[in-house]
Amino acid sequence: MIRSVLKSSVAVTALLLAACGSSDDNASNDNASGDAAGKAATEMQASANTSPAIGDWGVDLTARDEAVTPGNDFFNYANGTWMAKHDIPSDRSSYGVGLIVHERAQERVKAIIEELGAKGGEKGTPEQKVGDYYASWMDTATLNELGAAPLQADLDRIAAISDLTGLTEEFGRANYVGGNRVITAGLGIDPRDPNKYNLNIGLGGMGLPDRDYYLEDNERFNTIRKAYKDHIAEMLTLAGIEDGTAKAEAIMALETKVAELQWIRADRRDRDKTFNPTTVAKLSEDYPGFDWGLYLNTGGIEGLEEINVSHPDTINPLIALLSSEELDTWKAYLSYHLISNNAAVLSEEIDDANFRFWGGIIRGQEQQLDRWKRGVSRVGAKTGLGEALGQIYVKRHFPESSKAKMEVLVENLRKAYGERIDTLPWMGDDTKVEARAKLAAFRAKIGYPDNWMDLGGIEIDRADLFGNARRITKFFEDFDVARLKRATDKEEWFMMPQTVNAYYLSNFNEIVFPAAILEAPFFDPNADPAVNYGAIGAIIGHEMGHGFDDQGSKSDAQGIKRNWWTDADREAFESRTKVLGDQFSSYEAVPGAFVDGSFTMGENIGDLGGVEVAYLAYKLSLNGEEAPVVDGLTGDQRFFLGYAQAWRTKVRDEATLERLKSDPHSPAKYRVNGIVRNVDAWYDAFDVKEGDELYIAPEDRVNIW
Structure with a gap:
């Protein structure tokens, strides 16, 4: 959540x-x-x-x-x-x-990772976690053999959604599984009290970088939009989902409607306009038609009294879209973003297809980074095992x-x-x-x-990149949810x-x-x-x-x-x-x-x-x-x-x-x-x-x- x-x-x-x-x-x-x-x-x-x-x-x-x-x-x-x-x-x-x-x-960082990996270490030690996480990333043979299979349980769950309740639950768990949703929830610090965390509700939902990618009518953006639809269809097909082209058209139409609601860039960074505190109880009054309790609880959030609504005039129109758009379109939307957001930990075929659009079309890259560089970035990230690596880095450099x-x-x-x-x-x-x-x-x-985060709660398996990524995500998501109840x-x-x-x-x-x-x-x-x-x-x-x-x-x-x-x-x-x-x-x-x-x-x-x-x-x-x-x-x-x-x-x-x-x-x-x-x-x-x-x-x- x-x-x-x-x-x-x-x-x-x-x-x-x-x-x-x-x-x-x-x-x-x-x-x-x-x-x-x-x-x-x-x-x-x-x-x-x-x-x-x-x-x-x-x-x-x-x-x-x-x-x-x-x-x-x-x-x-x-x-x-x-x-x-x-x-x-x-x-x-x-x-x-x-x-x-x-x-x-x-x-x-690569030298540190390789050194720790060579040392091995008992299960649960930093050496074992860093070395095995990197090794699981570099093991493309296993990834290629698995294909999209690691995502199948998630895709089956999405396919089984039959009503707004199921859709709301999927939005609620999105951050745990690498999904997407039109109503976001993000941890922040209360602007009125730096000693307190708060929760911010706002507009999300789009895949492309900004509303202009959907709404500006010129050759550059028209070309990108066509490529985006082709990309969505390809990703759905690679994951074994039928009718990719039709579903890509529907997803594009849906995200365009969301883009029409998004605030202009300058307003999205305005701390006055984006600070609109209210109570959780009042959410249902001001923004009816959405089960806020289910949404929050699915993400592990309970007992919260106050919340901030970052983009208040977008929420009711977003809720209206949940009912006005076909449920099958929402399911296709959830499936595509789940595949794309998890592509890096799936087969090279899926990963490369994702890169061709996001790296090639959007950023102009001609080829992927060397895999080891991407692996070093993943393992060494703040939301990876970066705390463990950082301690060694500063001692040496x-x-x-x-x-x-x-x-x-x-x-x-x-x-x-x-x-x-x-x-x-x-x-x-x-x-x-x-x-x-x-x-x-x-x-x-x-x-x-001066203080380093304890990563002892993360379990790493050398043969399970997808599971490693999920467990790390869960560790940090759970950590953030717990913050809401402490200073x-x-x-x-x-x-x-x-x-x-x-x-x-x-x-x-x-x-x-x-x-x-x-x-x-x-x-x-x-x-x-x-x-x-x-x-x-x-x-x-x-x-x-x-x-x-x-x-x-x-x-x-x-x-x-x-x-x-x-x-x-x-x-x-x-x-x-x-x-x-x-x-x-x-x-x-x-x-x-x-x-x-x-x-x-x-x-x-x-x-x-x-x-x-x-x-x-x-x-x-x-x-x-x-x-x-x-x-x-x-x-x-x-x-x-x-x-x-x-x-x-x-x-x-x-x-x-x-x-x-x-x-x-x-x-x-x-x-x-x-x-x-x-x-x-x-x-x-x-x-x-x-x-x-x-x-x-x-x-x-x-x-x-």
Whole structure:
């Protein structure tokens, strides 16, 4: 009933440097083979020397395209030669710096998995579980022999549904079996009380990434919709279900009706519009015609008094669809999504068919990732055996000296952020007091958790991949259901140490930096300080900035959803964010598809504030002295190059389109060009003048934090 990754339904705002969610390249990243920066960083880690991992001081000068004027396209000035020389591998939808660092982490995790597997160990030990889970994933011979048989009991149960009661029960158990449903239920943290979990009811139901995939009438989406129907028919047929083509048409028609009800992207991230608490008892009054008690109880939820309805005006129309649509259509819908969502743990034939649509059509990949990479991602995930692997990872690959240096950087950024707040011309003193209190209360988690989850309740069988996956899912689902009756755990991490990413959690007012991101080129203890401030400094500032973005700013220092602004200050803030949103909405990322400035607002605010604050922190670190000129580059120039090269990424058009419709982050190019053109210091550093393509008049530049 409850999503097993808590961060999917609480206010976690991730930086998203590596894979773009679990849908991107099967949560893995691009191979660093042939990349000088990736190799240099790996060699640096191996030898533990004191030289920078990249170049002489931390930036790859050969990556620049000096034929490009910085003021016309700073992203390509900093990265253009590298971009021209590197193709996206055929098994990837993207390729870049964050992905290379992730691949390095994956290689390390693979070594740990293989080492643990070689040790064996008694049943129930971490060694046995990790080794056997990975072995079961790699045993394709057994998977191919079984085909779709592991799903047969579930498919038979769906086929036997004879009424709305049976349909409701199947929706209730969906998260336990990897199914789908139009009414979702997800665990969150109560916005009014960070010490309490809550349950959020909302609209689900669609397979494609966003409503636009169903509703926009153009050649691109028309082609995708046809391919989706063909894909559904193929998956049903592979599982032995007849009349796949007719059922695919019906499923597509059903999901289109659901898409018509879905809120626009910007509204779905609005914490005011999505917070509508009510009682469980009142659900039946406000949303009749659906057995809420049966739905919740099937998912193991009992005794709950209050609930939040995230998308209230969609629930009654969804309930109406349950009766107006043919029961056979609903059964076909449930069957298809069950097959597709479980394809990775079935035969290669089924898995490959699923990839051809989701990886090929939706994200533009030409072939599947190597199986071992997908296996490492599965075993090492938060909702896998990642806690067990993370403990070993940090012992081997995260020196305490890096944690200490990060702690200093965080405090330097906090100081700089405070100085920025104090001098904001648009914010009054009363609001500044509240903002300062929130900044002071930020908690920084660096590297790894102090407490690790006990995975002893998970049973792993070397010969049973499907069963292993189900037992792991049940473990985490049961764990989340049990949370509803206890206080929140503020020591928990929602990313593993081996994850190349970072996040801010507004409910706990905390910023979190896993160990794997704290490596070159993001963070290199031996690099020029200007580069570190431009790269990891801007990342730290970005995560702090989420506490003050358009949504994070709705919570106070304790993580409580509360308006701590004066009306005048909020109006001034929103007038500035609107200008930023309009800027980003003008960027055409692929032909005919633009960035959604409202949907990406929080991340754009985080990026802009992150650069401004990191730059000030860098200047403060110089203690009034002038930075040296290195290789003909000033400290300010090295700062901005460090920032731009941290976002060096190539993405296939198909994947870019998917992200525009489903990912609140702007494409990498605009996280550079769209940000620096608002920063005065960048103009001075690169002599950007009126007439340059990125030039904005001083009075029109957006300055928020």
